[in-house]
Amino acid sequence: MDRFGVLIQGVLAVVAFSTLMLKRWREPNEERRPWKIWFYDTSKQAFGALFIHFTNVFLSDLTEEDPCSLYLMNFLLDASLGMLVIWLSVKLVSLIIERRGCTLLVFGEY
Incomplete structure (x- = not known):
């Protein structure tokens, strides 16, 4: 795997984690774990x-x-x-x- 492939995977990992964080912050406080x-x-x-x-x-x-x-x-x-x-x-x-x-x-x- 070349550097570009590793870069793309890193970007996708950041996007996936950011999506989870955004989902958590958008949950109502009383339902948030x-x-x-x-x-x-x-x-x-x-x-x-x-x-x-x-x-x-x-x-x-x-x-x-x-x-x-x-x-x-x-x-x-x-x-x-x-x-x-x-x-x-x-x-x-x-x-x-x-x-x-x-x-x-x-x-x-x-």
Whole structure:
């Protein structure tokens, strides 16, 4: 990857983070999460996105095919099938937690 590619990725990272900050500041004060919880939620999403991004960059470089097409294909599969698997997993774990009565493990409860 050349310097221009790294620059573009840096600009996109700044835009993404700025969007999250703008969204937080636009939320009504009574609905706004505390900074600590907001940071935990945001960093969890950022680490997941970074992992997928670097995985896609690595995988798209393995073949002689167009790396942009492979990156897009991996991204779309993750955003569709990956999200479906995560959603089904959360539903299953939530059901198990509810049936066992483990109130400390309820999703979204801090």
